[in-house]
Amino acid sequence: MSSELTNFNRRKMLKTLTAGAALTLAVPSLSQAKSGSKTSTIELPRIPLRTTPEMLASNEAFWVKIAKFYDKAKGIVNLEHGYWGKMARPVQDTFIEKTEMVNTQLSYYARKNYKMDDKLNTKKVAEALGVTVEEVVLTRNATEAVHNLIRQYKDLGANQTVLYSDIDYPSFKETMKWLAESRKVKPVHVILPPQANQQQILDLYIEAFDKNPNLKLMLLTHVSNQHGLTLPVAKISEAAKQRGIDVICDCAQSWGLLDFKITDLNVDWAAFNLHKWIGSPVGVGALYMKKGSLEKVLPYPGESDPGNTKISTRVHTATVNFAAILTLPAAIDFHQAIGGANKEARLRYLRSLWVSEAEKMPHIEVLGGLDKESSTGMGAFRLAGKTTLKDAKNLQQRLEKEFGVFTVVRVGLASGSCIRITPQVFVSSDEVGKLVAAMKKLV
Ligand SMILES: Cc1ncc(COP(=O)(O)O)c(C=O)c1O
Structure with a gap:
């Protein structure tokens, strides 16, 4: 098997989603992959003309379309996406295809072609980070x-x-x-x-x-x-x-x-x-x-x-995990297709929805950045004065059991334990609203 066939991304033409543009991603079709690695295409939503990332951030209709590229679990509002990211479905399809290929070809692939693919994928990562391939080595995490x-x-x-x-x-x-x-x-x-x-x-x-x-x-x-x-x-x-x-x-x-x-x-x-915010398989x-x-x-x-x-x-x-590494181009392409600036702005917007409300609640202490440069879409809070690990565990359990909102306890800050809130791009404003409603009842 030539390395050309094992890395569909090299045949792809991609550009970042910019205002007015429609983006087509070529992805492997699973049913076709076994018979010859053909690709099918998917379309990401158009960004309205003259739209900045900040304007796009609150365009719920756009992000609902983006959310359709992810399989979401039902029954819980998951606001704990700081552990690892989620593969978008085209990325997951690629991972499955690569897993099948590696599991079929075994050492015949790994011994003959992996070295070259590793180099190409490292180059892809280096380019995305804005540096040279000689300055980057892939690790497991x-x-x-x-x-x-x-x-x-x-x-x-x-x-x-x-x-x-x-x-x-x-x-x-x-x-x-x-x-x-x-x-x-x-x-x-x-x-x-x-x-x-x-x-x-x-x-x-x-x-x-x-x-x-x-x-x-x-x-x-x-x-x-x-x-x-x-x-x-x-x-x-x-x-x-x-x-x-x-x-x-x-x-x-x-x-x-x-x-x-x-x-x-x-x-x-x-x-x-x-494997966090770039959305690759776990292990890279x-x-x-x-x-x-x-x-x-x-x-x-x-x-x-x-x-x-x-x-x-x-x-x-x-x-x-050869297949995880071979999936990197698909993950980076999908990330870049949505656009790093668009993702950052949407995640910041989702944080602002709950932080702006929480700041009006005397029983809540918000943690993290005080200015834009010091914050991200990720944030944390605790009940005012409740800083022990036990307090934070109780709060996490209440949010989960009483309100159906999943979060995570964080320990390590000198000021005490807290609950971390981390929405993803496929989380809706309504879901963040459920956290706000829960916070109001935590008095
Ligand atoms: C700031 C920071 N550093 C390091 C890590 C460790 O990441 P990994 O477990 O993928 O090595 C994490 C994981 O959550 C993190 O948030």
Whole structure:
């Protein structure tokens, strides 16, 4: 089987949905796929002329049409889409087709063609992130990428310091603590307020930098998994670079939730997920290391890269879910066809629907960004003054059992536990309205 036949995307012509345009996606038809990988076409809805992403965000009729591309579970309003994303149906069809192909061809495909397909799919991811294929390696998830950067970081000496904050991903905070302990350096824990704007966040990081002149490495999260707080990564990174501090940037939750390119962030190392907001099958992440930045991170144990030029040596994923990786072009194409800016604006709009109401309720405390730049479509809240894990678990259960709204408890913020609210593009305004109605009754 030629790699040309195993990757339908290379034959596709796609463009982003822009105002006035109709978009046709070529997708494999399952019934035809077995007999020869033919494609059928689907049409995404037209965007009315002269419509900005912000105007489109509240166009319910448009998003109802987009929602038709997703299979939704009935019986519950699911507002917990921060765990992983959902494949749109054309992406799922591709995944099934690729799974069938891999399961039919087995090692004959993997040994002869996978290497080339892996390279092409990595290139697709790199292009979508705005960088070169030499700067990206696919991983199984963002965790694999961040853990490897932390564990394989080699430039730590006596008296040096590493930094993380309360809004970072719990497992990564633990890994940073492990790093400090195992290399006998001091860990610094920055605490951010439960609600903050860009300037407050930047000031707190700079204060920590100034208090800790021996800082060498820091973990920096683009969008927090707790409450969707968005950090001014480029500015914090600039201040860090001026002081010789290396930055590991966790973009696990941000890519696709926000519309950006890596170059906007001014970081040398970053970890991404494709299985969250890009909508790939579960099991695909990516590690980015800027050209020329490999020297400070050892190759994975047993790998060798004397010239520090091969990013692929910084991970060792071994046998992977081939079909999931082969589905990446379909997922990226679908994401880009809706448009990153359109998705970001719709998700922000859905958050604004419940946050604007919640802010009028004295019994509710909203968490996260105070200005547009510090927030995303993801948010969080708790009952005022109820900050324990038990309080948050009770609240999650009440929302689910009494009101049919599914959410998730988050722990890790210094200010206490909360409930995270994460709508997806196929969630309607009415569904968010059910959360608002429930919140009113939580007194
Ligand atoms: C901010 C953040 N970092 C890291 C992760 C880990 O992602 P994964 O489990 O896909 O590795 C998550 C997952 O929710 C996250 O939200």
